Amino acid sequence: MLNRRSFVKKSVLSSFAAIVGAEIVFGSNMIDGYTPLALQEPDPFKLFKKNNEMVVLNDKPWNIEAKAHLLDDKVTPNSSMFIRNNGKIPENINIDNWKLVINGESVKQQKTYTLQELKSKFKHYTYQLTLECGGNGRSEFNPPAKGNQWTVGAVHCASWTGIRLKDLLEDVGIKSDAVYIAYHSADTHLSGDPSKEPISRGCPISKAMQEETLLAFQMNDKDIPLAHGYPLRLVAGGWPASVSGKWVNTISVRNFVHDGPKMTGTAYRVPCKNAAPGEKVEDKDMCIIESMPVKSLITYPKSGAMIKKNKSLNIRGHAWAGELEVSKLEYSIDFGATWQGCELEKPTNRLAWQHFSATIQFPKIGYYEVWAKATDSNGVAQPMVVPGWNPKGYLNNACHRIAVKVS
């Protein structure tokens, strides 16, 4: 493993090269503290105000994930929020000129709003919404699945403030043949081709019309950080986070299932029928992921805790279940042979993750793993093994576990 400092320097400099459009000669020998003018902050942890323990999976585009213990807060702060970008972060955003266009086959008329109009014309709502990357847990699939190798940290539940998408769509006027809404954004394609969109996804009109589906301009009571979609983000809790488009400047109301980049082929899709590990699946047999499956994370203590035999161990964490609620949370210290119940709180609002806690007594000294298992309101629980293999490695909701040593 490269140490963080040298890694950061190297990776960031190659990004500088991409931004500046030229290789920076002597880059790796650049004096500490010297910053190229093109980008004022070379350290992604500082640039995005992220905790130093976050893990950079990819620097072009930026993909950074949290570790379980960094997600201990009930409402996730920016410092622990994963970043999943498909293209380049837009630069030189001027909020005075920012406009949102509502167009598409199924609007009664095309309409354009300034950011100020959105904020002043419609009522504001605040919800805590769980956003999990569809590929969270991908690193465990076997045979390996292509893409960023997320472990457990591509999930967060922040507090989002904005207007309801449904209020906006009602103001515009929607035809009865509306099927899907799609976002278009200001980020740019990695290849530099201005005619290409990095990603343009969306959701069925029924999800768009939910009360909790927001066009947000604030996160945790502040302007949304740039990497998370400043100045306007679609937020659709409980669905793959890629539905929640960042830097949104257009919403299209379509009369068919949207066909933008990362909507088609294998992207954010799983086999409609179960596939054998490694099986080739035709594009026509892949179905779009909608609600995310039930899952939980032990956020305290950090894995690797050593305690004395007479001490009890307090554990806590969060659980979520896509569109559903989590109805039960259990833990096991014997690899699933027996399960004990945890305290489980109700969600603050629909689509917010729920907090659980338990106090554990260990019968004797030795190595333990504490496993957590959530069950949703339909009675479906997390599997202990990695669930059904799929070509792109989505939806791994296997139980999370931490290592504990009792001496």
Next chain:
Amino acid sequence: MKRDEEFFKKIKKAEKTAQYAMFFTSLATILLLLSIYDPTLSVFNSQEKLYEEVVVDEDRIENGIHVRTGLKDGKGLMTVVNNCTNCHSAKLVTQNRMNAERWNETIKWMQEKQNLWQLGENQEIIVNYLVENYPVNQVGRRMTLSNIDWYELKD
């Protein structure tokens, strides 16, 4: 005798002239070379160095790793560097594990969707490098927890 002496003197003189000529010619050559390779004559400047001088930086390999990209050194490395790190980070390559068939499919997908150019005979070099250096590893249905950072838990 006298003629011999004079002849000898002349020879000596000619020899000296030749030596001077040689000396100045070499000096001129050195100056000429210096002016070609180091036109600013920085060799005579004793200013403090702003950067450590690095002769070859872009292609530097340390401990079997290509420093600029983090890719493993191996046959085909520079072909991979030149074709696979222009649009995305090499980290997208190094964190993945695929067999030749799936790397080829991925290349095809990048060509269809992401503006990757045709690779020609480089494709085989690239795919061979990838399956050699980043082969599929069997991880089973659930891995043993590893890299545990043990610590005393204080309340």
